[in-house]
Amino acid sequence: MIELIRGKYKTISIVGMAKNSGKTVALNYLIEEAIENDVPLGITSIGRDGEILDIVTETEKPPIFVEEDTFIATASGILDLGDANIEILKATDYMTPLGQIIIGKVRQGGYVQIAGPQRLSEIRKVADTMLSLGAEFVIIDGALDRFSQAAPAVSEATILSTGAVISRDINIVIEKTLHRVKTLSLPKIEGEEIRESIRQIMERGQIATIDLENKIEIIPLKTALNSGHIIGDHIKDKVKYLVIPGSLVKSTLEDLIKSTRRYGDIEIIIGDGSKVFIEARDWVRFVRQGIKIRVLDEIKLIGITVNPYAPAGYYFDPRDFLAKMKSYIKHIPVMDLVLGGE
């Protein structure tokens, strides 16, 4: 797996379709590969918003084995929970419920726990710091839910973990994974000027339309959730793009279709593919109806790991599962890390 990364990407996020979809296995596998190849790594994770209890109990945070010379960015409160010896290089001002974020270097290998910053900008900064200190690349342990910041948005490349945990029906697992791959890989909008305008709109968290003459109209709404019909009213004749920062959900698109006939003539621009929270079936329907969606920042999906076992006790035939997944996803390497090989 490491060959997919070395020399190509400086920051890699690993995200799971769901809990227990094998993200940690993928993370540990990558770390072990790095150890074997003597690659100095940086490791951090995206913290989850919320109370300390929530963070400690509800997020999976299994200890990670790290070798000498690995860089880590983690909260001071869990720094001494592991048995690795860490030299503290920097104490940042980034606060989490588990304490401030510390950047350290492993002096003697062992287990550590990682709970990184909560904001994307902070993740970006700690990743840069670790790279400048000598990490060849930085792994960001991420999530794909609405409660966390989406890791793909800050990393150059992403590895997606999927597995039997999603459904007892292998076809549903494949269907959902394909849908995720599809939405994560949404094409980006081209054109320097228009991208810059859109980026500014998004940074301000505004919903806006842009017409053929590049005229921007801000729609005075705090969020697109439950406001599809209001947005629809603003889709005037010349509107070409609709910019929606934040999450894209089913009801917004449904209301949009109900309230304007021009929904097929415009392109909806969202931040990146991780902002889509629409089920596969609805998605296909919207696409058939003519909805077009593009992203500002493309996510580079470089690998998919599959885990045929579910903690609930059921499982798929590993070879079948891998073969089936591969037959549907041809352009991205699919791996079963337990079974070995690609």
Added chain:
Amino acid sequence: MVFMDERTREALDFQYVLNMIKTLTPYGNMFKRRLKAFKQGEEDKLISELNKIEGLLDIGNNKEIMGAIDGIFSHIKDLRASIRRGMEGFILTEVELFEIKNFLYLIRDLSGLMEKYQIPVFDDTDIRPIGELEKILDPENTGTWTFYIYDAYSEELKGIRRKKQDLEKEIRREKKAVKEKIKEELGLNLRPDSSLVVSKDDRELIEKIEASPYLNYVSETYMTVKFAIRPGEGLKTLENQLLLLRDREEREELRIREDLSKEIGKRNRAIYRNMGSIGRLDLLLSKVRFALEVRGVKPEITDRRIIKIEEGIHLKLEEILRAKELKFTPISLEIKSGVTCITGANMGGKTISLKLLGLLSAMAQYGLFVPAKSMVYGLNKFIISSIGDMQSVDSGLSTFGGEVKIVQKAISMSHEKGLILIDELARGTNPEEGYAISRAIVSYLRDRDSISLLTTHYDNIANLEGLVHLQVIGLSRLDFEKLALEISKDDKMEIINKYMDYRLKLVDKDTAIPKDALNIARIMGLESEIIKEAEKHLKY
């Protein structure tokens, strides 16, 4: 007795000024919060504080030096809790030790900087590096700003870690040897974590593995079996030893942290002293920056009962006017014990003059430079004011009621050497009684120790014996014919600002109060019919 009550603080916009004083360190913030006015009798202390600011003005003007100091200040953190924990015998965490080491390096750099640029040092801003403790937290003498429980802390630790490393190497070697044998004999590659997962379909392979002395069954699912390297007796012993070593290492590290915490606790006075010096230096430099920013002057402190301001500027109003591209007219005035009355046109800046005097007085007494050409100031025991609408919803008092309450408070304090500021005395009631009350209050205050400054509209107040009467020059030199041409302009304020002469002049006590209200009303755009009608009434 409080120096200034909340209402006066607010009316004088004193907080606005304090907000301009920007400390950068947590210790500086602490001293800023504790800022107090100097008391009567503390003139020498105040003068010394002002002299310190004066002595640092050159440094404040030097961007290079200030940049370097700010760079250090911005990294200073509040470590008081950690130091206290060290003092009380708690064991500090590695992060705390790291922060303390960084703090020591920062004060070392700061002290070096002060020496290099010959920054004046005062008794209470003396930064003293604690070299001993630096060494303790940097036992390998690397000089790096990082922290680690270094091997150099104890032979014991060094030994444990060396053994641990050797053991780990040996374990790895052992495992590698087994892996190679597995590869040789079974043709299988193990995963990086030394395990192997085999499909149950492959009966032949499973049998082969089970027969192998090198692999152990770990777990299985319905479909697969997981194997891992079978630890031989040798490997088992090694792994056990490693566990024991880890335990010993942890205990030794704890002991070392305990020692370090004690060393830090022991030096708490030296550390606290530096924190205090940093805080006071930070506050002092922020006052210097403020002085330079407002182009302030050092007020001349005297023990006479006098406040004399030459071309003073009200910072907040200046800022507001600047936003409208208007200029603030500097105001000069001099007042002494007894009562001084300001009279003059509406919108002529009477209230501003009053506020300016109060604000600059408060600033001087807090040890700040003041935005003026010069200021002579004798310390006051208090500043109390009745400015603006005293109507208080909370207490259910009307404007007049509210004013009376405050004025009564001022009167009860007037035998002390304070400063009393009253705007538009008795404005909230009927003119006849208002006048009577005003006159009575003024003649009472006239013979007190306090300095009182009042503004009033009433005729025949300022003409009392023994009063000083200042008057806004106002619109008196204005040609209203010419003005008529400009009146169509949108911003009436601009016109008034253009023609109003806000300066004060000392006038004879019997000088009549100028009647500018109609002119102002005209400029502000009151119906000309109404103005004419009003003029008719005035003729009687």
